[in-house]
Structures are given as C-alpha cells and as structure tokens.
Amino acid sequence: MPRSRVVFLGVAVAALALIVVTQVVPRLMVQNGTLLVVVAGRAPGTLPTAPVRLHGAGGWSGIGDASGEFPAAPDERELLVATVPVGHYDGVSLGDDVAQVSVTVSRNGVEPVLLGIDAGHIITGAAYAGNDQVNLGLGELAGKFVPMHAFHLQDQDGRAFDNASIRGHDLVIAAFHTTCHETCPLYTALFFQISRHVPAGVTLVEVTTDPATDTPAALKTYAQSIGASWTFATGTAAELEAFWKPFGVELSKGDVHTSSLALVDRHGYVRLVYRGVPDVGHSVPPALITQLNASGIAELTSGGDGWGSGEVLQALLAITGPETPASTGGAEAPAFSLRATDGATTALSDLRGKVLVVNFWATYCPPCRAEMPMLVRDVGGTPGARLVLVNEGDSADAALGFLDALGITQASLLDSDLSAGHAYGAVALPTTVFVKPDGTIAARQVGQLDERVLTAELASLGD
Secondary structure: OOOOOOHHHHHHHHHHHHHHHHHHHHHHHOOEEEEEEEEEEOOOEEEEEEEEEEEEOOEEEEEEEEEEEEOEOOOOEEEEEEEEEOEEEEEEEEOOEEEEEEEEEOOOOEEEEEEEEEOOEEEEEEEEEOHHHHHHHHHHHOOOOEEOOOOEEEEOOOOEEEHHHHOOOEEEEEEEOOOOOOOHHHHHHHHHHHHOOOOOOEEEEEEEOOOOOOOHHHHHHHHHHHOOOOEEEEOOHHHHHHHHHHHOOOOOEOOEOOOEEEEEOOOOEEEEEEEOOOOOOOOOOHHHHOOOOHHHHHHHHHOOOOOOHHHHHHHHHHHHOOOOOOOOOOOEOOOOEEEEOOOOEEEHHHHOOOEEEEEEEOOOOHHHHHHHHHHHHHHHOOOOEEEEEEEEOOOHHHHHHHHHHOOOOOOOEEEOOOHHHHHOOOOOOOEEEEEOOOOEEEEEEEOOOOHHHHHHHHHHHOO
C-alpha cells in the first residue's frame, strides 16, 4: 500500500492501525490455521496431478492440486500449504484415494499431514497428522519401525495382555522365565532400576519363554517373592511362540534362551531391541542374587554387554517425550551449558539480556526443516533478539549435515542426553520457547511456528 501523503493525520492513522492490528486482525484470523501436507514413499516416485481435499463436519472441501517427484522416507517433500478453518477433520483425499486420519487445525497453528505414496496412490494406512505422528510415519515408511503384531497373552492376575490392553502405553518388554538362573535375574534387576525412574505412561512387562512352568499363578507367586510391581505375562506355547518369533526369541530350554529387551512406543511400533546381558552394577536385590548360578554370577561381575538402565531410560525419554512443565509463562528459564556444532560451549547465562528464541529440533523432524530457514531469517533480522538452536539427540555430524543442506551457517547446540529439552518441556519437535531479557519464559510453541505468530511474539517481547 502506498505511503499516505496526509501528514497531519499521521498520529490518527497510526492509532487506528494499532487498533486494527491488536483488535480487528486477531478476530479475522481466529477461524484460520495452516495445513502443511507432505509426501514420502518407501522408494522415490512421481505423483501425477491430483486434487487434495479435506473432510470435516461440512463434508469435503478442496485445498489445492498437487503433483511432482517425491523422495524415499525419511526424507519428504512439501506437497502444499493451505489456509483452512480451525477445527477437527477426519479424512484427506488425494485424487480418488481417501485416507482416514484425525487432523486438528488450531488458530494460527501449523498442522502437518504426511501421506505415504506408492505408484501414485496413498499407501493403505499411511496417513499421519501431527508432529509426533508425522515423525513416526517417516520412520515406518523408511522401514525403521515395524508395528507390534497381534498377540493374546495374560498377566499374573489372569487379565488379558494383548494389543488392546497396551494401546496408548509405551512398553519395556523383556524375555525371561522364573527358573532361569543366568541372565533372567539380571534383566529383572534392570527392571527394578528402571522402575525407580520410569517416565509416566510406561509399562514394564516381563514375558515368559517357559509356558509349561510359568502359569499366571506361578508368575504371581514369583512377583510377590521378589517384590516386583510390574506386569508378568504368559500364554500357551503357541501364543508365546507367536509373540516372540518377530523378536527372534525361542522358547526356553532350561537356562538357555535368547536374552532380549524391546521398547515399543504408544502407537504400537517396535522402536529398539537390546540383546545380550545388561550391566546392572552392584544394585541387585538379594532375592535375585540367590537365584544366580555360577554363570550368572560371572555375567554380573563382568559388567554385561555395556548397556544398562541409563541407556534404556535415555531411549525411553526419546520415545515417550519429556514431561510438560507445570508453568510455561513467567517461570525462570532452566539453565544449560551445551557444546555446539562448531565446538564452542554456550551457557544460558552467556545470553542474558537478549530476547531469546530457543528452538528444539532434530534431523528426523520435517516441520523442523520447514520452519528453520524462516526462524533464522526473521529472528536474525530482529534487533535485540537471538535464535538459539538446540538439537535433540543427533550427533554433531548429523546436525551439521542437516544445517548445511538448508544453507544455514549458524551453529546449533547439541542436547545429547535430551536433558535441556526435558527441562524446557519439549514434548514434541519442533518446540520453540521465547525467553525475555530478564531470563523468564514468555511463551512456548509446540509444533511448527506460523510466521505471523513469530512476528507477534517478537514484537511483544521487544516492547
């Protein structure tokens, strides 16, 4: 719009503009959010031109046409960005393909939706909405995660332990049987250690490999004898063979079985499998020490295979996501001191006196890739503000490769053990935290930032 030439009305116009910006514009924007549709395949491919539609309470509505090449996951391609009314939607279509998926668009928010494509069509079941689901979907399409197969077991109280009972829970599952005297007591000792620090929503389960001995009653007696509070599960020989087969675990023959521990996320995907003997140190309950035979004692004193409760808990933190802090605004920003991709070390105290935009990100996160150039551009162009990039869990080389691919020269801090992200409540990636010059938190944004929201936050913090 051309600059007004009526100079004497400048003050009035400025006042009116302020009213429009602070009162009218938010009301006009309140009904809209942004839908970001991305695509990926198990292999690269080309998508023919097709309309994309969104289904909600009012039926189907077109949001644009899409076409072009797409990469193999975990890489992805932005298909289109559309402004849509806020609300809940339950389906996305691409041409004649319809995918059921729960999509929630919030005011000024950016909701990512991933469509898995094969031969120009949506792969059955491969539609994901939200940051966590999109990241999960890319992992699944890339073959990194496999779904937990159907199973039907029962716990020590005779209750069903099956796919329905675990839905919504992250799991730690270990193979064991009550008459094992080598590695099994060490796995149970590991569970005692994990149980003292396990994140909320995580279920610990020891599943037997000896159905003949380990009936529900036998498991209940065993749990009571050692003071264990977690779940023990059993079933028929056929049920247990079917349960353990995907993990490469055979039913036991005396003290011999494949020692394994698996982490399964709340969506039902196997995320990590440990093999061998855990290092439990010297923290082993006496009731378990007495169960160990000579080979078991040797395994205990040798330190196992170099992984233990610390490694399992760190992996769980990455899978479950850190806890949401009780306070988001007005609280003191948690202190940190982290090494960066350029080798330097930066502490929060070094940055005091500036407006900070602290962005938690990871290389596997598509919304992180989408928003980062905008963050670098807009925060870098705001006097008195500084962007602090914090990578969650990637190696320095992986983080540098990600930044280089985007043409970003700014170094990123490396939160290798995820402790800073946990302290700042990075419940999903990306998460952006706005910190005032006095060191207190002004606001948090979970998920991809809308540029309008970033502009508004920077403007308010600069007042």
